[in-house]
Amino acid sequence: MSDTHFEATYLVETPLPLDKVAEIMAGEQSCGTFTRVEGETDELRSRARATVVVVHDHGEVEQPSMRSAWLDRKGISDRSRRGEVIVRFPLANVGVNLSTLAATVAGNLFDLGEVTGLRLESLRLPGSYRKRYALPRKGVTQTRRVTGVARGALIGSIIKPNVGLSAAEIAALVERLCAAGLDFIKDDEIAANPDHAPLSARIPAVMAAVRRHQDQTGKHVMVAFNITDETDAMRRHADLVTKEGGSCVMASLNWCGYSAVETLRRSTDLAIHGHRNGYGALSRHPALGIGFQAYQTLWRLAGVDHMHVHGLGGKFAQDDAEVVASAKDCLTPRCDEDDRVMPAFSSGQWAGTVGQTYNAVGTTDLLFMAGGGIMAHPGGPAEGVASIREAWRAVEAGEDLAVARTRHRALADAHAFFDKA
Incomplete structure (x- = not known):
């Protein structure tokens, strides 16, 4: 060619x-x-x-x-x-x-x-x-730099309940999740600018909690604020995130469209977390629509930094082979510059899906997100995060997870609880 x-x-x-x-x-x-x-x-x-x-x-x-x-x-x-x-x-x-x-x-x-x-x-x-299109501003390398995670998978979670919490309640939850040891926190795709927690109030409240944690620990937790909206509103919201010391925004790609995301990319240096909700309508039928390789190629031209790929053994319809191929597509360079985007694993993820994820993709250049897998852990969110970190440390070291469970209580408790779910 x-x-x-x-x-x-x-x-x-x-x-x-x-x-x-x-x-x-x-x-x-x-x-x-x-x-x-x-x-x-x-x-x-x-x-x-x-x-x-x-x-x-x-x-x-x-x-x-x-x-x-x-x-x-x-x-x-x-x-x-x-x-x-x-x-x-x-x-x-x-x-x-x-x-x-x-x-x-x-x-x-x-x-x-x-x-x-x-x-x-x-x-x-x-x-x-x-190279004539936008490259990611953060991608894999700079996302690691901003979060201070030099090696290993980035561990993230999603604000739960998805909607209904006030700005103050979300900020309190973020403070708790920061203390639990997360690298990344994101809004749900259906929680953008609701009346009960408008971004004008939510962004300052959440970032105050993030800054307090950073002042105490030196760790900046990346928060992906869902700013999905019409283009000018997204730019205003991104400017507020920047003003408050944030590092990431999220957009529902299919509903914002290429032009809006391109405009957002040109107007901000923040990481753009690309959420693909609605992609099933484009891809789920085997003889109709768009496969992920083509889909992520187009969105990478818009300059996104992270792309959702769903998760192995998760709650959605895609088979594991498709999830693995999608992650590898995101990490395959398309030019002689680093234009890789970080694959974001989510949907029904918990400590028990870590082993198959690492064994299948063979890399830790990924964002591993668990909502219920952290928030529903019987020991609370801190134990949920600990269980996932323990699982990642074990699989990277080549340790049998069954053996690791005998040494790590949070990991054992996760299996006792989620294996029955």
């Missing part, structure tokens, strides 16, 4: 010949439409048309994944086939325009009448093109 093109890989399902549909995809997403038009010269097509690089036929499927009224009108009822299609696009068609890049690789393709399934699986960009 040259520096003048990028490539997108798709899973395609259709009752028509796969190579024919691949050419339709390439034309639809570049200079063509359903018929050749005036002005669509051979010279223009040679410059601007996308080209099909690969078509791999994976065989027939029992049932089409989706209905197509276009196929019904054409009277086409043949069995669908699935295949992999790689399309190469000229960068000149897009320029440096993230929203248009997304529209090119994941736009009208999903609506094509010829297909009964279509999924964008991966996206390959030249390193020189990736």
Whole structure:
């Protein structure tokens, strides 16, 4: 692949010949439409048309994944086939325009009448093109520096109850969680700027607690304030976090959109914690939507620093292999600068999921977050944090966790409680 093109890989399902549909995809997403038009010269097509690089036929499927009224009108009822299609696009068609890049690789393709399934699986960009977009301001290295965690996984938690607490109650809980030994604390995705705990009151109250802890211990706990909102409001909230000595904000990526997050990135040096809530609607069907490799590639261009990947053995639908692949995607450089983003593991995590996490991903360059796994520990939050730290120390040392439980009460208590949950 040259520096003048990028490539997108798709899973395609259709009752028509796969190579024919691949050419339709390439034309639809570049200079063509359903018929050749005036002005669509051979010279223009040679410059601007996308080209099909690969078509791999994976065989027939029992049932089409989706209905197509276009196929019904054409009277086409043949069995669908699935295949992999790689399309190469000229960068000149897009320029440096993230929203248009997304529209090119994941736009009208999903609506094509010829297909009964279509999924964008991966996206390959030249390193020189990736560097024309924002790089993470904090990412893995600077998140470690800010929190003072030079090695090992960063341990985090989520404010629980999710909503309903006042600003003063949240600040008191944050003070307690700081004392428990956390590196990172975040708002829930549904707790942004509620009437009972507005950010204008919550940010100063929480940061006062963080500063007191830092004055006493020298440790800065990173708090990701959920500032999800319209763009100008997010910028104002981020400015308040900066004024109060904070280091991180969180945004619900799918609902803010690329442009808002790009604008936020340009306007603040704070770490941007990217929450992917709603991603299941884009990815959960195996023959429709966007795979995580492509999804995180696009969001990395917006300059986020952390990305959610869910958790192993957690409460959500993704299988463990997908979670592991997602974390490795986040940690794979896309250019010759450090543009890695820190994968954030969450959803049903506790001390008992530490071993499988470390064994699967083989790194501690990650944020390991537990809500109930810390807050519901029978010994309280401090024991919840201790149980997770004990588990991480054991697995990094190659110690059997069953043996570690005999030596660490908090870890043993966690297993006695959560193994029954």
